Amino acid sequence: MKRRAVLALLALCLSLPPARAAGQARYYAGGLVGAGRLDSELGGPDTPRDELTGALFGFEGRASIWKLEVDVRYVTGTFEADGSRLALDLVEAELLLGVRPISWITLRVGPHARSFTPESGGTDRWLFWEVRGRVEPAVLAPQLRTYFEIWAAVAGEVNFGSGFGGGRGLEAGLTYRLRQAPFWGRIGYRVDRGSLESGARKDSVQELLLVVGVGAR
Amino acid sequence: MTARRGSILLAAFLFAAPPAHAQSAPDVLARGIGAYNDLSLEDAAPLLRRSLQVEGGGALTTWERVRALTYLGATEVLRRSADSAVAAFQRLLFLDPRNRPDPLIFPPEVTDVFEAVLRQTKVVVARVPPETDLQLSASDRFSAWVFASSPHEFTAEVTYDDGRLARTLYTGPIGDSLGLQWNGRDETGQVVTSGRYLLNMISRDPAGRLIRLYRVPLDVDLRLRDTLPHPEPPADSVLLPEAYTSRPGLEALFGGLAVGVAIVALPAAFSPEADLSNGRFAIAGALSLAGVAGFVTRRPGSPIGANIRANTGRRQAWQDALLAVQEENAGRRRDVRLVIRSGPAVRIEGTGR
Numbered sequence: 001m002k003r004r005a006v007l008a009l010l011a012l013c014l015s016l017p018p019a020r021a022a023g024q025a026r027y028y029a030g031g032l033v034g035a036g037r038l039d040s041e042l043g044g045p046d047t048p049r050d051e052l053t054g055a056l057f058g059f060e061g062r063a064s065i066w067k068l069e070v071d072v073r074y075v076t077g078t079f080e081a082d083g084s085r086l087a088l089d090l091v092e093a094e095l096l097l098g099v100r101p102i103s104w105i106t107l108r109v110g111p112h113a114r115s116f117t118p119e120s121g122g123t124d125r126w127l128f129w130e131v132r133g134r135v136e137p138a139v140l141a142p143q144l145r146t147y148f149e150i151w152a153a154v155a156g157e158v159n160f161g162s163g164f165g166g167g168r169g170l171e172a173g174l175t176y177r178l179r180q181a182p183f184w185g186r187i188g189y190r191v192d193r194g195s196l197e198s199g200a201r202k203d204s205v206q207e208l209l210l211v212v213g214v215g216a217r
Numbered sequence: 218m219t220a221r222r223g224s225i226l227l228a229a230f231l232f233a234a235p236p237a238h239a240q241s242a243p244d245v246l247a248r249g250i251g252a253y254n255d256l257s258l259e260d261a262a263p264l265l266r267r268s269l270q271v272e273g274g275g276a277l278t279t280w281e282r283v284r285a286l287t288y289l290g291a292t293e294v295l296r297r298s299a300d301s302a303v304a305a306f307q308r309l310l311f312l313d314p315r316n317r318p319d320p321l322i323f324p325p326e327v328t329d330v331f332e333a334v335l336r337q338t339k340v341v342v343a344r345v346p347p348e349t350d351l352q353l354s355a356s357d358r359f360s361a362w363v364f365a366s367s368p369h370e371f372t373a374e375v376t377y378d379d380g381r382l383a384r385t386l387y388t389g390p391i392g393d394s395l396g397l398q399w400n401g402r403d404e405t406g407q408v409v410t411s412g413r414y415l416l417n418m419i420s421r422d423p424a425g426r427l428i429r430l431y432r433v434p435l436d437v438d439l440r441l442r443d444t445l446p447h448p449e450p451p452a453d454s455v456l457l458p459e460a461y462t463s464r465p466g467l468e469a470l471f472g473g474l475a476v477g478v479a480i481v482a483l484p485a486a487f488s489p490e491a492d493l494s495n496g497r498f499a500i501a502g503a504l505s506l507a508g509v510a511g512f513v514t515r516r517p518g519s520p521i522g523a524n525i526r527a528n529t530g531r532r533q534a535w536q537d538a539l540l541a542v543q544e545e546n547a548g549r550r551r552d553v554r555l556v557i558r559s560g561p562a563v564r565i566e567g568t569g570r
Contacts, residue, residue: 039491051492137472139504139511146476146504150483168487172480174503189480189497193488204491206484208500 028184029061030213036090038079039204042118050086052079056207058092062215069098069106075207088118090205096132104145108132112153112167114194114205124160126194126203128153128167136175143179148172153194162198169193173209186211242271246285253288258296265289283313291318291327299330306334311564314342314366315393339369339420339428341391345559351401353408354551358398361433363418365391369428370421373397375435378413401437401555408553411439416559420567427567434560442549448538451531457524466515473508477501 034056042050058075073094080087096110112128132151139146153167173188190207240248249264268277268285277285290305309316318331344362351357363373371391375383383403387395397416403409418431480501484493 035494035496037492037494039488049490049492137468137476139469139473139507141511141514144507144511146472146507148476148479170479170483170487172476172504173500174507187500187503189484189494189500191484191488191491191493191497193491202488202490204488206488206491206494206497208494208496 025063025065026216027061027063028182028213028215029059030184030186030211030215032056032058032060032073032075032209032211034075034207034209036077036079036208037206038088038090038116039202039206040116041201042086042088042116050081052081052086052088054079054090056090056209060211060213064098064100067100069096069100069108071096071098071108071110086118088116091115091117092205096130098132098134104136104138106132106134106136108134108151114192114203116203125158126164126167127157128194129155130167139174143177145175145177146172147175147188156194158194158196161196161201163196165195165197165199167192167194182214182216184213184215186213241275242268242277243281245271246277246281249285250288253292256295258292261292262289262296262301265292279312283309283316286312287316287318287323290331291323294327294330295324302330303334306331307338310335310338310340310366311342314340314364335367338366339422340366340564341371341418341420341429341431343397343416343418343431343433343562345416345433345562347559349555349557351555351557353401353553353555356400358400359555359557361397361416363391363395363397365393365395365420368392370423370425371395372417372419372421374417374419375399376415376417378415380415383409383414401557408439408555409437411437413437429567430565431562432565433562436558436560438556438558440554440556442552444546444549445542447542448535450535451528455531456528457521459521459525459528461515461517461519461521463517466512466517469511469515470508473504473506473511477505477508480504 036054036056038050038052040050040052054077056075056077058073060071060073062069062071064070071094073092073096075090075092077090078087079090092112092114094110094112096108096112098106098108100106109131110129112130114126114128116124130151130153132149134147134149136145136147138144149171151169153164156164156167158164169190169192171188171190173186175184175186177184186209188207188209188211190209191204192207193202193204195202245264246268249261249268252258252261252264265285265288269282269289271277286305286309290302290309293299293302293305317335318328320328341363344364346360349359351359363371365371368390370389372388373386373395375386377383384399385404386397386399401408414435414437416433416435418433420428420431422428478501480497484491484497
């Protein structure tokens with residue numbers, strides 16, 4: 001049923017008139033820095049929740065033509081817990097196919113993978129198949145837009161624990177695009193949660209992001 | 218059978234051959250002049266008259282007719298036929314008012330009679346071009362030359378086909394000749410319309426009575442260039458709004474505030490067990506401030522500079538296009554042409570002398 005609903009939504013979006021001139025391909029790419037925070041029961045369901053923080057680095061990019069978009073995102077960072085020896089590496093990657101039925105709404109679907117690699121070894125991997133909705137209303141001028149994106153995982157996999165339970169998240173922020181030059185910047189806040197089927201582990205990753213890029217958004 | 222066919226061919230040849238006495242008008246004229254020179258006046262008069270009566274392809278040219286009438290008038294003078302002499306010389310003057318009998322050829326009694334007729338006969342003849350193409354912007358003129366037999370009062374005018382006056386070209390005495398010019402305009406200075414007009418050349422006696430009217434029909438064809446239509450001013454649907462309505466400001470305000478509130482409130486619902494970052498408040502504050510700033514800058518009635526500039530550009534482009542069309546049309550209106558074709562002249566006799 002979920003797959004049918006997604007397909008029906010995609011068909012509806014593609015039937016709407018294009019938001020931009022047909023055939024005009026656009027690209028952008030940007031570098032990302034940020035501060036991340038991980039909340040998780042890494043030690044097991046009976047242990048206190050671990051809170052780790054660290055710096056994030058990565059990139060994101062988009063190619064769009066007609067009303068279709070392809071987004072990629074890659075983020076990595078090392079998280080540490082205050083006052084403890086617990087540390088791990090985070091790697092996240094997304095590949096999303098989007099459709100923009102009107103200029104300020106985008107619907108996207110695609111895989112989102114995340115892995116935690118503690119210093120002690122072993123890697124916990126999450127794979128989310130997500131459906132996302134994003135709105136970008138202008139606030140000050142066409143150059144300055146807010147954005148708000150919300151998503152949910154319709155399927156997923158994990159390589160540990162009792163099996164994939166669910167995933168959801170949101171991101172919001174502000175994008176500024178220079179009027180005369182193809183440069184843009186973005187600040188945002190993001191929270192992303194994944195849970196096992198048993199409820200034994202719930203990972204929440206929060207990110208405060210600063211992205212600077214080049215290209216036509 | 219052969220003899221009969223030969224007879225028929227001979228008969229056909231004989232009937233088809235021209236009669237021996239048939240001669241062309243110039244030949245008859247030459248014989249008449251020869252008879253005059255031989256003083257065979259009784260033979261000369263009918264020959265000269267016969268040469269003048271030929272019409273069609275074998276008729277005399279104007280120059281030959283002048284010669285014929287001159288010799289005919291001289292013959293009648295010498296024959297003491299005064300009325301016939303006067304009639305011949307009058308016809309001569311009607312044909313060419315400038316012609317005079319050569320005193321080296323004709324005796325004084327002939328030239329004296331001619332001079333008497335000349336003084337009595339007030340007639341003009343005009344030389345009018347068969348077609349004139351006037352470009353009025355270049356101040357072109359329709360020109361005609363009028364030749365008079367002797368000085369007299371003269372009026373030249375252009376009238377409509379129904380006789381109403383269009384333009385008086387000249388009024389006053391005429392001596393030997395006179396040049397007429399018409400700029401294609403009526404008495405009010407307006408260019409005449411297409412149609413049939415009459416160039417009337419009127420000879421009057423000192424009392425102002427009409428002696429003779431020499432009339433040349435003129436077919437006037439007024440040729441105007443079509444003007445271009447004016448470009449339409451930019452429609453309201455094309456122009457962008459130049460002042461904000463309430464909607465953009467409210468959208469900015471509520472868009473910024475709603476996303477700011479969402480970023481504060483929703484993470485707790487998405488991840489209830491997590492210790493949420495306070496950094497989201499900074500992002501929420503930035504969003505809310507941007508929304509408020511958007512509302513202030515887009516408050517209802519405030520001008521939209523970019524749209525005003527775009528509309529100004531569109532209006533200026535329309536003004537430029539309008540000016541270009543007006544200049545082009547002004548040039549086209551100035552480019553008025555009149556094509557005037559003249560027809561065969563007629564002479565109408567009046568009551569004056």
